[in-house]
Structure formats: structure tokens, C-alpha cells
Amino acid sequence: xxxxxxxxxxxxxxxxxxxxxxxxxxxxxxxxxxxxxxxxxxxxxxxxxxxxxxxxxxxxxxxxxxxxxxxxxxxxxxxxxxxxxxxxxxxxxxxxxxxxxxxxxxxxxxxxxxxxxxxxxxxxxxxxxxxxxxxxxxxxxxxxxxxxxxxxxxxxxxxxxxxxxxxxxxxxxxxxxxxxxxxxxxxxxxxxxxxxxxxxxxxxxxxxxxxxxxxxxxxxxxxxxxxxxxxxxxxxxxxxxxxxxxxxxxxxxxxxxxxxxxxxxxxxxxx
Amino acid sequence: xxxxxxxxxxxxxxxxxxxxxxxxxxxxxxxxxxxxxxxxxxxxxxxxxxxxxxxxxxxxxxxxxxxxxxxxxxxxxxxxxxxxxxxxxxxxxxxxxxxxxxxxxxxxxxxxxxxxxxxxxxxxxxxxxxxxxxxxxxxxxxxxxxxxxxxxxxxxxxxxxxxxxxxxxxxxxxxxxxxxxxxxxxxxxxxxxxxxxxxxxxxxxxxxxxxxxxxxxxxxxxxxxxxxxxxxxxxxxxxxxxxxxxxxxxxxxxxxxxxxxxxxxxxxxxxxxxxxxxxxxxxxxxxxxxxxxxxxxxxxxxxxxxxxxxxxxxxxxxxxxxxxxxxxxxxxx
Numbered sequence: 001x002x003x004x005x006x007x008x009x010x011x012x013x014x015x016x017x018x019x020x021x022x023x024x025x026x027x028x029x030x031x032x033x034x035x036x037x038x039x040x041x042x043x044x045x046x047x048x049x050x051x052x053x054x055x056x057x058x059x060x061x062x063x064x065x066x067x068x069x070x071x072x073x074x075x076x077x078x079x080x081x082x083x084x085x086x087x088x089x090x091x092x093x094x095x096x097x098x099x100x101x102x103x104x105x106x107x108x109x110x111x112x113x114x115x116x117x118x119x120x121x122x123x124x125x126x127x128x129x130x131x132x133x134x135x136x137x138x139x140x141x142x143x144x145x146x147x148x149x150x151x152x153x154x155x156x157x158x159x160x161x162x163x164x165x166x167x168x169x170x171x172x173x174x175x176x177x178x179x180x181x182x183x184x185x186x187x188x189x190x191x192x193x194x195x196x197x198x199x200x201x202x203x204x205x206x207x208x209x210x211x212x213x214x215x216x217x218x219x220x221x222x223x224x225x226x227x228x229x230x231x232x233x234x235x236x237x238x239x240x241x242x243x244x245x246x247x248x249x250x251x252x253x254x255x256x257x258x259x260x261x262x263x264x265x266x267x268x269x270x271x
Numbered sequence: 272x273x274x275x276x277x278x279x280x281x282x283x284x285x286x287x288x289x290x291x292x293x294x295x296x297x298x299x300x301x302x303x304x305x306x307x308x309x310x311x312x313x314x315x316x317x318x319x320x321x322x323x324x325x326x327x328x329x330x331x332x333x334x335x336x337x338x339x340x341x342x343x344x345x346x347x348x349x350x351x352x353x354x355x356x357x358x359x360x361x362x363x364x365x366x367x368x369x370x371x372x373x374x375x376x377x378x379x380x381x382x383x384x385x386x387x388x389x390x391x392x393x394x395x396x397x398x399x400x401x402x403x404x405x406x407x408x409x410x411x412x413x414x415x416x417x418x419x420x421x422x423x424x425x426x427x428x429x430x431x432x433x434x435x436x437x438x439x440x441x442x443x444x445x446x447x448x449x450x451x452x453x454x455x456x457x458x459x460x461x462x463x464x465x466x467x468x469x470x471x472x473x474x475x476x477x478x479x480x481x482x483x484x485x486x487x488x489x490x491x492x493x494x495x496x497x498x499x500x501x502x503x504x505x506x507x508x509x510x511x512x513x514x515x516x517x518x519x520x521x522x523x524x525x526x527x528x529x530x531x532x533x534x535x536x537x538x539x540x541x542x543x544x545x546x547x548x549x550x551x552x553x554x555x556x557x558x559x560x561x562x563x564x565x566x567x568x569x570x571x572x573x574x575x576x577x578x579x580x581x582x583x584x585x586x587x588x589x590x591x592x593x594x595x596x597x598x599x600x601x602x603x604x
Contacts, residue, residue, distance in 0.1 A: 006393035014381050091377040093342045094370050095394050096362045264344075 003097055004105045011109025014079075022117035025070075029118065030125055033066040037138050053202040056141050057229040061200045063126040063140040064225045070114035071159060072195060072220060073166035074188035076180035077107045080171050085178060089266075099263065100256050103171055108164045115160075144230030151237040152228040158244040159220050165251035166191070166216070172255055175262035196222035202231070216247035272446065272478055273316040273339065278348035279502075280309040280334055308334040309345065310502035316480070318445075321472045323493030324482040327598055330499045332482040333372075336448050339480070340370050352446065366395065369439035373451030376431055377438055378423040384434050385419045388441060395442035402441065409437035412467055429460025436467060440477075447471070449481045453488055465491050486591040498597055505597055510590060517593045520561050523570065526582035527554040536578050546570060554581075 037059050044055040053061070080103055083089040092099050123140065130139035143149035170187060174180045192198055194217040201212050201222040212218055223240045226232040232240065283303050308331040316322055326332050337343040338350065341357035341364055350357060355364040371377075378387040392402045410416055413433040418426060426434065432452060439447060449468065453461045469492060471477045481492060489496055490510065498506035506513065523546065527533040533554045546560040560570060567585060574580070 003393045003396070006390050010379060010382060010386055010390050013386070014379055017381055086375065087372070088375045088377065090337070090342055090372055090375065091370070093361075094340050094365045094368065096366045097394055098362075 004101055007102060007105035008109040008112075011079075011106045012113045013109075015110045015113035016117065018114075019117060022114065023121075026118050026121055029066040029069060029122060030129075033062055033122075033126070034138075036062050041138065051203070053200055053226075053231055057226075057231050058200050058203070059138055060141045060229050061196070061225045063123070064228060065197050065221055067119040067122045067126070068115055068156070068159075068221070069197070070118055071111055071163045072191060072197060073163045073170070074191045075167070075184055076170045076174060077103070077110055077167065079106060079110065081174055081178075081180055084174050093263070098256075100168070100259050103259075104164060104168055107167050107171060108160065111164060111167070112160060141229065143228050147234045148227055148230045151234040151240075152224050154237065155219075155224040155227055155240050155244065158241055158248070159224050162216065162219050162244050162248050162251070165248050165255060166220075168255040169251060169258065172259045172262055175259070175266050191217055191220070194218065195220040196225070200225075202226070213243075216251070219244035219247060272318040272320075272353055273314075273480075274349075274351050275315065275335075275339075276313050276349045277311045278309050278313070278335075278338060278345045278350055279307070279311055280331070280338065280343065280345045282306045282308055307502050309338075311348070312499070312502065312504055313348075314497055314504060314507060316478065318478055319472070319476050321468070321479045321492055321494055322481065323489040323496040324480055324499065325484070325489060325496060325594065326499035326505075328484075331502045332499055333450055335499070336370070336372075336450050336480070336482060340368060340448055341365060366442065367444055368446045368448065369442070369444035370448045371432075371435050371439045371450065371452055373432075373449070373454045376423065376435055378431065378434055380424050381422055383420045383422055384415070384426070387423070387434075387438060388419075391438055391441050397442055401443070405441050405443055409440055412470060413437055413463070427460075429456050429463070432456060432460065432464060433467070436464065440471065443475075444477065446478045447480070449479060451483055452481070453483060453485050461485070461487070468492055486589065486594065490590055498594060500598055513590070513593055513597075514587075517596050519563075520559050520588060521567065522549065522586040522588065523558045523560060523567075523574075524582075524584045524586060525556045525558075525574070525578075525580045527556070527578075527580050530554055532579070536580075539577070 040058055040062065041055070044051065044058075047055075080089075083092070092102050095102065126140035130136060143152060166187075170180050170183050173183045177183060194201075194212060194215050196218060201209075201218055204212055219240070223232065223244070227234065227237065227240065283305055285301050285303055312331070312335065324332055324335065334343065338345050339352060339357055341361045344358045352364070353367055355367075357364055378384060379390070388406065391397075397405070410419065413436060415433060415437060418430055418434075423431060423434070436449075436452065452468070453464050456464065465488060468479060468481065472479050481488065483489060493510070495509055496506065496513065497504060506516070508516070525533075525536070527536060530553055533551055533556050536556060537548055537551050546558045546565060549557040549559050551557070560567075571583070574583075
């Protein structure tokens, strides 16, 4: 456990240095968020009062999506890819630890660092920047209440673990493919759509809702954000967490088995 | 300490042929060929030995190190290290070994060296007291003090290699694998690495297996050398055994005042029975002879009576050449 935390911290520290990239990424996300909000706002102007999620809730949903974008498992851990590519990965196999958890800790540290760097300035912009720009009605709303915020925090933490467990599937696939680009192209389309990053999930057609609810991806974005704005009441937190942790267990077991198979296929080349 | 018996390892490699069409064809039907990296390799190593493990590129050195460190599983054969089978019970086994893969660093590129060390302390769950002692010992031996807080990317290759060596010893392993630790290093850094390897072997009683292409490493360090080629052990013994086991020849080097005199001398070489011309450059002539067939005093006397030269010397062939001969003669390369 100490070993796991130590790797998370080092990876976090290591990733904090990419401040330039985070700032650049933040600007993209501000504009992306603004565009999405304006499109959605146009939709709400013609709304007849039957929308499954309110205007304010969906604006907040989109801002939170931009703030926590880096937690989304739509990319692979570049440090692991680099180690697989040049063979440094051999060192992970001579440590008295599980290789799976070493990589997991690395990815978790990297993702939390990326989120920390981006979410704080982005939320500040979504609160104050929007008011300075004269669009207070498009600013992010505060959490519904303290209980909802606590529920949001708990499910956001689970979302980070779930996102890391899914990222691990992509990481492990690189044992065979070396480059994660192809896998990411496939996975990212599914993840962004079914997590709620493209359109808030409540706005999806009625007949898709059962499927969307069962899939793991709503635990990444949709469920915590709806807890924040009380679209899901805090009393249903248990269901959200249960859904998230069942899928976390599935991806952990699956990823571990996948890596065991991969380790047999892995041949560290050269000397 | 290490018992390796009849280890065999074969890699399967997909065959790629030239041309655009053949790469399309390979999508449907792939042909494979097998590369035997190790072919019934056996050896045993006692505690406290310092072994030089050498062989040409692709001989199977790194494969052996990977099998002994539990990363690769051999196709057949047995191997025990300190009572462990390396690839079974991996987590318990690797506590007792340290590995440095040359050209591959285990340090975190963008973090200070001390961060990588602290991480290893946590990974190996080293007691604070023991950690402090081994950190002080390696810092002292490798003079790391000046750059422990420098990010690894700012270190020179030599400094980084010293840190990598230190990192592999923090958990006080009893067995250390060094895979080409001096590759690419300058003379000073090489000396530092060699000195350190000798010290940990002598004072800390760490058993060391060193793979290298650098014959100076071998001459400076290894009490015993294992030569591997084509997946087989071609030689196992000390350097002095190596010298006597390879048909010994000597070099006679003559310096003449001018190139014309050297050329005149090489023109009369057919009179010097048994000595072969190796090369002639400027005024310097190099000849090889077998001292068994042609005693040096006879050869030198013959030359001094007939030619005027400015300098003369007799040389032993360098270890490098002995090993190259083993590669050629015993391995048919």
C-alpha cells in the first residue's frame, strides 16, 4: 500500500511539470465548453417545458465535463507506452510488486495531476469569467447543497478509479500493439459518447436510457455531475456507487487477467 | 548460488519479405521462423564470484540475464538461483537481486534522483535505518552527493549510470546483474563504474554477473569469463586459461627510419620462415609468428643480422583478439 501511494505521488509530481500543456488545454476547453453551452442554450430556447434536465443543470454539467476532462479514459499513459517501446518496462518486472498495480498507480497519479492543473482555473473561469464576460446565466451553478456536494465528491473519487481501471485496459493492450493509437481511436469514441461528454445523457432518447444506465461509462461523468446539481438526489448515491464499483471490479479483474496473458507474450527486446 | 542446466530459449519471429504485395499477403498468411537464442546452456556460479559474460551481438547474453532475473521463461531446462526458480515465485525472488539494463534507466526522467531512490525504498519496503545506511554507502562510493537533487534529464550519461547502479543496490541484493553497464561511457566514467563494481564485489560480497563488449571491463574485473556464441557456451574459465587455450601467437613490431626501408624489409620477408606479415604502415611493420615453431630469439637474430631498424618490440595478442578467435574458430563465425 505504501508502495502504491508512493508511486501515485511520484507520478503526480512528475505530471505536474506539464503546466504549459495544461494551460493550452484549458483554453481549448474553455472555448469548447462555450460552444457546447451555446448550442445547448439554443436548444433550450425552443424547449416546451418537458426537458428531462433543466437548462441550468445542463450548463453546469457541461462546465464540469470540461473541468474533469482529463479523468476520462480516452487516452493511454504515455510514460508506460514509452517504457514498453524502449524496454525500460523490464524494470517493472523485477520489482517485488504486482506490475498491474505499479501501472495503475502511475496512471492514477498522472490523471489526478492533469485534472488538478486544469479543473481549478477552468472552474474559476466558469464562475467569474462568465460573469465578467456579461453572461452570468451561462456560468456554472454552485452545488445544490452540502449533502449533494459530498455525494458528488464520493462518486467523483470513484469515477477517477473507474477511469484509471478503463485506461489500464488500453495500457495493457499496448503490450501487443506497442502503440496505443489504434485502440484509443476505437475506445475514445465510445467513451466520450456514452459518458455524457458529447450530450448530457438525460437528453438521449428514451429507448437508449436502459442501455446507457447499464454501461460503465455513465459512472465517469454523468452520475457525479447529476449528483452535483441534485438531478440525482443524494439518497440514490448508493446505487451510483454500486454501479461504479461493480464496473471497477470488472475492469480490475479483466485488466489483471489481460496483463497476465500479456506478460507471457511480452518479450523485452535487445540488450 | 546459480545453477543453470540445459536452458533453451527460442523466439518466434514473423517473416517479412520485400515488396508491397507480400505485406498484403502476410495479412492472410504469415510465415514464421525460429531464432534459437539459447541452446542447452549450462553453467554454475558460486557466491561471491564476479563473472564476465561476453559474446557477439545476438549471442543470447541479454536473454540469459532476463531468464535469470525472472522476466523470461525458458522453453526447457532448469535454473535455480539461491534456491529460487526465477520465473516462479517472482515477487519473493526479485528482492534478492538487482539488475541494471545498460542503456535503459530505471530512474524517473523528470524527477530528482532522490525521488527515484525514495520510490525504490517504498517499493522494496526497506527499513528506514537500512535505507539510510545503504544510501550513504552508495552515495559515498559513487560520489553522488552533488547531484542527488538534480532532475535525471539534466545528468550526463556517466552520472546517470552511477545513479542507476546505486538504485539497483539500495535494497542490498546479494546478486547483481549488470547488462552492459559501461556502454557509451567516457574513460573516466568507465573507471568509476569498474571501481565501484570491484568494491561491491570485494567488500559487500555481492555476486556480480557482468555482460559487456568492452574487453577492458573484462580484463579489469572478471576473475572468470563465460563466452557465449550462437546460443552455446564456447568458453568458461579465467583469462589466463583463455590465453593458454587459444593457440598462442606473438606479434613482432619493427620500426624503420623510412617507408622505403620498411618496404625493402617486407620484400625480403620470404626469408623469415614462419613469420607472417600482418600490416605495414609508414615505417612500422607488424608480423605474427608462432613461438612454438619459430623461437623469438631465432627470428630476432635473423632480423638484426640482416636489417637496420630503429625500434623492436614483441607483443601478446590482446584479449579482444583471443575472444574474436574463439568466436571464429569455435562458433564458425
